[in-house]
Amino acid sequence: QKEVEQDPGPLSVPEGAIVSLNCTYSNSAFQYFMWYRQYSRKGPELLMYTYSSGNKEDGRFTAQVDKSSKYISLFIRDSQPSDSATYLCAMSVGGGSNYKLTFGKGTLLTVNP
């Protein structure tokens, strides 16, 4: 079993839809939970990160972590064509200048106008 599992999709939705992206993990040592967005031929950019179980909201994005179920989600409200990208979940152990980040496979999202 991989440490981080993510459905690769692809996922295609109409503009304005609510998008739900999910990951599961097996390593209880993970401390930080992150979502990255990666456009084609670009490096990943951090969207959001959380430390504890619960919800964190930033504009149209909501990150949710359930440590008891080892399950994280990213919700995108009022999705826009500019949201079309690959979304990567990632989890880390360690901190400061000694950490290791483990990524999911990524979900390719297309938002159609």
Next chain:
Amino acid sequence: ETGVTQSPTHLIKTRGQQVTLRCSSQSGHNTVSWYQQALGQGPQFIFQYYREEENGRGNFPPRFSGLQFPNYSSELNVNALELDDSALYLCASSLAGGAQSQFFGPGTRLTVL
């Protein structure tokens, strides 16, 4: 202040050759991590350098090696290239703030024929 830059943008090598990829950290960032992202996969952690010392390594063979210089720029060297080494190689830098504080470069696309 410049972001993380990588060179070259892309290159083509043949099996058995050696390659060196370069990364310039974001200004002041003393921690550099390298990742390999195969097509359709999430990035995989190769290793991390902090103040010129390797302080973490993923599941990659010894033919993957690196260096960090006093100005915190970094190199990734891969010897005896294999076809499976074809991937996007990403560099990310941070300043003692954990994985959630790192910024990624645009990557180097390596093709091994």
